[in-house]
Amino acid sequence: MNIRKMTLVAAGLLGLSACASNQEPVAPAPPVGPGAIAGTVAADRNGDGYVDGYYTADGIYHPVEGPPCPPPPPPPPPPRAGERG
Numbered sequence: 001m002n003i004r005k006m007t008l009v010a011a012g013l014l015g016l017s018a019c020a021s022n023q024e025p026v027a028p029a030p031p032v033g034p035g036a037i038a039g040t041v042a043a044d045r046n047g048d049g050y051v052d053g054y055y056t057a058d059g060i061y062h063p064v065e066g067p068p069c070p071p072p073p074p075p076p077p078p079p080r081a082g083e084r085g
Contacts, residue, residue: 040057
């Protein structure tokens with residue numbers, strides 16, 4: 001009975017080893033940067049570190065167009081000076 005169990009385990013291991021492969025796993029794609037679109041090649045044309053557009057698979061450049069940035073908020077009022085009360 002013990003030999004039957006060992007034979008069954010050995011047959012199972014032999015069957016599973018046929019599924020194993022020695023190929024290296026494929027590394028996942030790096031995350032896309034800010035402004036990039038998955039499946040395209042990002043383009044930083046002016047070298048500022050931000051994506052200005054992207055190239056599609058057919059080689060056409062598409063600039064990233066968005067609304068202009070809002071103006072900064074006004075500065076806070078100066079603190080009140082002098083004696084209060």
